Structure formats: structure tokens, C-alpha cells
Amino acid sequence: MRINRIAIQKEKSDSIDTPDLSLMNPLISKYKGKRGNLIPLLQGTQSLYGYIPKEAFHKLNKEAGIELNEMYGVATFYAQFRLSPVGKHIIRMCHGTACHIQNVTAITEALLDHLEVKDGETTPDRLFTVETVACLGCCSLAPVMMIGDETYGKLTPTEATKIIKEIKRNELG
Numbered sequence: 582m583r584i585n586r587i588a589i590q591k592e593k594s595d596s597i598d599t600p601d602l603s604l605m606n607p608l609i610s611k612y613k614g615k616r617g618n619l620i621p622l623l624q625g626t627q628s629l630y631g632y633i634p635k636e637a638f639h640k641l642n643k644e645a646g647i648e649l650n651e652m653y654g655v656a657t658f659y660a661q662f663r664l665s666p667v668g669k670h671i672i673r674m675c676h677g678t679a680c681h682i683q684n685v686t687a688i689t690e691a692l693l694d695h696l697e698v699k700d701g702e703t704t705p706d707r708l709f710t711v712e713t714v715a716c717l718g719c720c721s722l723a724p725v726m727m728i729g730d731e732t733y734g735k736l737t738p739t740e741a742t743k744i745i746k747e748i749k750r751n752e753l754g
């Protein structure tokens with residue numbers, strides 16, 4: 582069951598293999614030399630590419646003057662940062678208490694089996710990344726998953742798999 586839009590997902594760069602680093606220029610201009618700029622720079626970079634490419638770390642080092650060690654330390658400490666590319670569609674499976682009680686584990690397993698990936702992995706065609714997350718804030722709809730900015734509730738393994746198949750069909754035209 583599709584519920585509503587509850588989050589905004591920013592556009593990503595078209596190419597995740599060769600990131601267009603010039604996209605970072607406005608971000609660097611905005612935060613260069615400012616105190617406490619590390620987190621906003623990393624967040625801004627991730628919002629551009631969906632993850633923080635290694636080339637971006639080097640650009641930030643060269644042009645914003647932030648030490649690589651410092652950036653890697655922060656980027657690996659906080660779960661919000663990704664260091665590898667993600668799929669076009671990020672599937673967030675809620676494993677909070679309400680969803681857990683409603684057997685979200687079976688749904689997650691069905692999706693992982695269907696997509697032939699493990700939790701946190703991206704499909705080889707880079708269409709989907711599956712992640713288990715904490716409460717998505719709509720427990721009355723448990724079990725819940727989000728795909729991009731869409732929330733789906735009261736799911737069953739069959740329904741969840743059907744949703745994925747539909748997205749894939751639309752993507753492949």
C-alpha cells in the first residue's frame with residue numbers, strides 16, 4: 582500500500598563511475614574557510630553524488646584545505662555517510678520495534694532474495710540498494726518500507742516484491 586511522500590530525495594549525478602567534481606564548486610565556495618565546515622561539506626558532497634567519492638575527498642583536501650585523515654575519520658564514524666555508490670532506488674526497510682513485531686524480517690528476506698543482495702548492498706545494475714533502518718516514524722502502518730520518497734505500509738513479502746518488480750519494469754521500459 583502506497584502511503585504518501587514523507588521525505589525529499591535530491592537528484593544525483595548521472596554518472597557514479599566518473600563523478601563530475603565541478604558540481605562541488607558552489608559548495609566549496611560557500612563553506613571554504615568557515616569554522617565547522619567539515620560536516621556540511623561532506624553532507625553537501627553526498628547529496629550531489631549519493632555517496633562521497635574518493636575523488637571528492639581529494640578535491641576537498643586541495644580546495645577547502647581539510648586534512649584527508651580528518652575527513653575519513655568523520656565520514657567513517659557517522660552512519661549517515663556513504664563511501665560507496667548506491668543504487669538509483671534506495672529501499673529502506675524499517676526494523677524498528679513495531680515493524681519487527683509485524684514480521685518485517687520476512688519481507689526484508691524476500692526482497693534480499695529477490696534482488697540477490699545482502700543487507701546494505703547494491704544490485705549489480707545499480708538500480709536498488711537495500712538497507713535496514715530504525716523506526717521510520719509511521720509505526721501504525723507497520724511493517725513499513727521507504728523507496729526514495731515513497732512510503733509503503735501494511736506490507737507483505739508478496740506485496741513488497743511486487744512493488745520492486747513494478748519499479749524495475751518501469752525502469753527497463
Ligand code: FES
Nearest residue numbers: 675677680716720
Ligand atoms: S517501527 Fe517501523 S515505522 Fe516505527
